Amino acid sequence: MIRAATLVGTLLLLATPAAAQSFDCPTLYDEGDYAAAADCFEALADQGNGNGHLFYNLGNARYREGSLGEAILGWRKAALYLPRDGDLKANLKRGRDLAKDDLAPPGEREALARTLLGPYDALSASELLLVGAVAWALLLILGAIRFTRPLPGWGAGAALLGFVVLFGLGGWSVRSYTISQHPDAVVLAEEVTLRSGRDVLSTDLARLHEGAEVRVVEVSDGWVQVALSTGPRGWLSAGAVGLVQW
Amino acid sequence: MRRVFLIAVLAVSLLPTATLAGTLGMTVDSKDLEVGQTTQVHITVRGGSAGRPVISAPAGLELVQLGVDKDKGVERGRLTITHAYTYTLTATQPGTYTFGPARCDIDGQNKTSATHTITVTEGTGRRSSGRTRNPTRRSSRGEGATGAPAAGQRGGDYYAIATTSDDRPYVGESITYDVEIGSFLRTLGKTSWEQPTFSPLSSEPGVDPAQEERQEILDGRRYRVNTIRLPLFAIEDGTVEIDPAKFTMTVMRRGSGAINVGQEVSFEANGLRVRVRPLPREGRPTGFGGAVGRFGVEASLDQSNLVTGGTATLTVRVVGAGSLRGQELNIRLPDSVKVYDEQPDTRGIITGDGLKTEVIYRKTLVPLQPGTFEIERIELPFFDPDEGAYRTARSQALKLTVTGEPVVDAAVVARSAELTSAKEAVEVLGTDILPLHTGGRMLGDARLRLTSPLVLGLLLLPLLGFGGIAAKAGGQRFAGTEGGRKRARGKAGKEARTAARRAAKDDDGGAAEEALRDYLSARLKRSGAALSATDGPDVVRAAGAPDDLADHLGRILERGEAIRYGGASARGFASTIADWIDDADRSWK
Numbered sequence: 001m002i003r004a005a006t007l008v009g010t011l012l013l014l015a016t017p018a019a020a021q022s023f024d025c026p027t028l029y030d031e032g033d034y035a036a037a038a039d040c041f042e043a044l045a046d047q048g049n050g051n052g053h054l055f056y057n058l059g060n061a062r063y064r065e066g067s068l069g070e071a072i073l074g075w076r077k078a079a080l081y082l083p084r085d086g087d088l089k090a091n092l093k094r095g096r097d098l099a100k101d102d103l104a105p106p107g108e109r110e111a112l113a114r115t116l117l118g119p120y121d122a123l124s125a126s127e128l129l130l131v132g133a134v135a136w137a138l139l140l141i142l143g144a145i146r147f148t149r150p151l152p153g154w155g156a157g158a159a160l161l162g163f164v165v166l167f168g169l170g171g172w173s174v175r176s177y178t179i180s181q182h183p184d185a186v187v188l189a190e191e192v193t194l195r196s197g198r199d200v201l202s203t204d205l206a207r208l209h210e211g212a213e214v215r216v217v218e219v220s221d222g223w224v225q226v227a228l229s230t231g232p233r234g235w236l237s238a239g240a241v242g243l244v245q246w
Numbered sequence: 247m248r249r250v251f252l253i254a255v256l257a258v259s260l261l262p263t264a265t266l267a268g269t270l271g272m273t274v275d276s277k278d279l280e281v282g283q284t285t286q287v288h289i290t291v292r293g294g295s296a297g298r299p300v301i302s303a304p305a306g307l308e309l310v311q312l313g314v315d316k317d318k319g320v321e322r323g324r325l326t327i328t329h330a331y332t333y334t335l336t337a338t339q340p341g342t343y344t345f346g347p348a349r350c351d352i353d354g355q356n357k358t359s360a361t362h363t364i365t366v367t368e369g370t371g372r373r374s375s376g377r378t379r380n381p382t383r384r385s386s387r388g389e390g391a392t393g394a395p396a397a398g399q400r401g402g403d404y405y406a407i408a409t410t411s412d413d414r415p416y417v418g419e420s421i422t423y424d425v426e427i428g429s430f431l432r433t434l435g436k437t438s439w440e441q442p443t444f445s446p447l448s449s450e451p452g453v454d455p456a457q458e459e460r461q462e463i464l465d466g467r468r469y470r471v472n473t474i475r476l477p478l479f480a481i482e483d484g485t486v487e488i489d490p491a492k493f494t495m496t497v498m499r500r501g502s503g504a505i506n507v508g509q510e511v512s513f514e515a516n517g518l519r520v521r522v523r524p525l526p527r528e529g530r531p532t533g534f535g536g537a538v539g540r541f542g543v544e545a546s547l548d549q550s551n552l553v554t555g556g557t558a559t560l561t562v563r564v565v566g567a568g569s570l571r572g573q574e575l576n577i578r579l580p581d582s583v584k585v586y587d588e589q590p591d592t593r594g595i596i597t598g599d600g601l602k603t604e605v606i607y608r609k610t611l612v613p614l615q616p617g618t619f620e621i622e623r624i625e626l627p628f629f630d631p632d633e634g635a636y637r638t639a640r641s642q643a644l645k646l647t648v649t650g651e652p653v654v655d656a657a658v659v660a661r662s663a664e665l666t667s668a669k670e671a672v673e674v675l676g677t678d679i680l681p682l683h684t685g686g687r688m689l690g691d692a693r694l695r696l697t698s699p700l701v702l703g704l705l706l707l708p709l710l711g712f713g714g715i716a717a718k719a720g721g722q723r724f725a726g727t728e729g730g731r732k733r734a735r736g737k738a739g740k741e742a743r744t745a746a747r748r749a750a751k752d753d754d755g756g757a758a759e760e761a762l763r764d765y766l767s768a769r770l771k772r773s774g775a776a777l778s779a780t781d782g783p784d785v786v787r788a789a790g791a792p793d794d795l796a797d798h799l800g801r802i803l804e805r806g807e808a809i810r811y812g813g814a815s816a817r818g819f820a821s822t823i824a825d826w827i828d829d830a831d832r833s834w835k
Contacts, residue, residue: 044689051687051692053687054688054689056682087680087681091680094679125694129695129696130694133700133705136704136708137704
């Protein structure tokens with residue numbers, strides 16, 4: 001029975017367009033048709049395959065195609081799912097090295113904060129949610145057992161589990177809010193002008209180049225207000241940037 | 247009389263309008279200009295409602311608006327607004343020009359200002375640094391470029407000036423080739439430039455050119471000025487002709503209408519001549535290696551006491567202004583000390599005063615014999631171009647004390663020292679990204695949401711289980727309290743009442759009596775099963791029941807015994823019990 005169900009499931013999986021295309025995309029990449037490979041990976045993502053490996057591959061294809069901004073955007077999206085992936089870190093560093101602007105990525109932390117928030121930064125939003133939910137379940141199960149029999153070390157264990165619940169669910173909430181409301185953005189245009197207002201007549205504040213990473217403050221009427229890691233804020237045309245979101 | 251009065255009133259009413267009619271004025275600060283010079287133009291528009299003045303400059307003059315000041319006032323009961331427009335007027339070609347008039351609609355009337363005659367003559371321009379010769383060539387203007395002054399002069403829309411820090415350096419002396427590129431117009435992108443040939447001057451290896459950007463007001467115009475400083479090194483004496491450096495950049499110019507358009511312009515800096523002087527032969531010290539500049543030498547040992555076979559590092563630091571490339575230091579050390587040289591670490595940086603150099607020499611010393619050794623003062627002879635004389639920089643002498651037995655197997659010692667100094671930096675041959683992540687890993691949605699079944703299960707199922715167990719445990723704990731017992735009694739009483747009514751309906755005396763005893767158990771905090779007609783009334787009376795209710799209970803219990811043991815009729819007995827329970831509920835609080 002189980003074997004039959006597995007076989008049917010596999011056949012169904014192979015029959016879906018997503019699966020069929022997924023086997024084509026790396027082939028296109030290996031054949032050197034990077035633009036087609038990138039389109040293929042993007043089509044997979046559009047079909048609901050929210051997956052770090054897929055965005056990683058998309059970044060690689062865009063990089064080979066010569067679109068540095070799109071490549072960094074793909075890798076940054078992949079990092080939302082795979083924050084500890086070594087390949088991804090190496091490729092993202094390579095992309096950032098090639099970016100023209102000497103601009104630290106937004107959200108880069110000082111040494112102390114990096115140490116203290118290391119566990120938070122090392123986990124993806126999904127992992128934070130899972131950690132919080134598992135700790136929550138454990139806390140309740142142990143609490144229920146304690147109604148029937150005494151549990152040695154219950155106080156310390158409950159405090160620890162409570163902390164993990166707060167860490168996981170709180171961290172997930174903060175991460176989800178940040179990604180949806182104040183995501184990072186990557187400049188996709190070759191050169192774009194940071195302006196003081198939402199029109200082309202406002203003062204030019206800075207010129208950003210492809211691959212520059214900024215933090216989004218507000219999105220409004222085809223314009224995006226961004227903050228540079230060096231401090232200045234200004235408006236960019238929304239079409240010139242890609243948002244690092246799910 | 248009346249007509250005269252009306253005329254007078256009309257005249258008075260029209261007076262403010264006549265006297266406060268809008269005005270348009272234009273002044274020019276200076277009407278005699280040289281090519282490249284700039285003056286300011288002021289246009290004042292005064293009136294209730296006015297548009298923007300319209301003025302154009304003839305070819306040979308360039309007009310750029312700087313700003314506008316607005317001032318409001320009430321004059322003779324009327325609001326008057328004054329707009330003061332300021333422009334810069336730059337002379338670009340010699341000639342005599344009629345500038346103006348300015349035109350403006352004020353309060354519905356078309357006003358015209360006076361005109362001015364501007365005379366522009368060939369300018370003498372500014373000269374470059376006195377240390378360099380004057381520009382020798384004019385700039386060759388790029389296509390459509392109208393704003394570049396003569397090569398080597400500041401002004402115009404953009405310019406480039408080249409100088410050297412010294413036009414008569416000595417052989418081996420480090421100088422800088424400085425280029426200043428100024429632009430009054432906004433530029434797009436980077437300015438590209440073609441470096442001239444400096445031979446036989448050589449660029450300083452490992453030293454990056456310095457670049458700085460600033461803003462400067464020149465003849466009332468704000469320029470964005472970039473300065474590039476290239477370090478150069480005179481290899482041999484003689485005269486060096488440096489060709490003009492060529493520049494290309496894109497400037498923003500006003501096109502037709504109010505839209506700015508980018509225009510690529512090319513222009514040149516001035517050429518330069520540098521005479522390189524030979525170093526004097528008189529007074530040249532022994533061991534002079536060609537260092538020209540001003541230098542100091544420091545020497546230090548990381549440890550002055552060690553055992554034979556141990557290692558100490560001798561660090562010699564030479565710092566100063568000037569070039570030290572290829573400079574060797576003569577360091578004399580005792581024969582019983584093995585010496586392992588490391589590559590000197592050279593750093594150079596261009597500052598406002600020229601090239602600053604730091605060279606650090608490191609030697610690993612391995613003493614093979616015990617004793618006290620003196621490392622003599624380390625000397626660096628150099629030529630000081632400012633004083634035109636040779637000098638010698640000296641470090642302090644150092645002392646090294648070695649204890650222990652003589653080391654016989656020097657090779658072993660040498661090998662250990664080599665291990666620390668023989669490492670080489672990894673040579674990077676290329677860079678690339680890492681390969682694709684293949685397989686089925688990239689399929690599926692890896693994102694967990696709050697509504698994902700796994701998360702919902704983890705969050706809700708334990709919560710439901712916990713809630714159930716907690717409720718049960720809480721109920722058990724409550725049942726042991728007085729409140730819990732009271733509630734249980736109330737419940738039991740209610741059940742007994744219901745059973746009694748059911749028994750009355752069925753006229754089942756036995757069931758009714760059983761329900762009565764359950765009721766009494768619930769009310770009395772003791773079992774009612776053993777109550778008899780004798781003690782029952784007293785017990786319920788003691789529990790607060792009224793006397794008549796207690797007496798009635800006694801009669802019911804007595805009848806029950808009679809039915810059970812004496813064969814009395816049970817008809818209506820169940821109804822009697824049900825009625826008694828109803829009375830008890832009402833009167834027995």
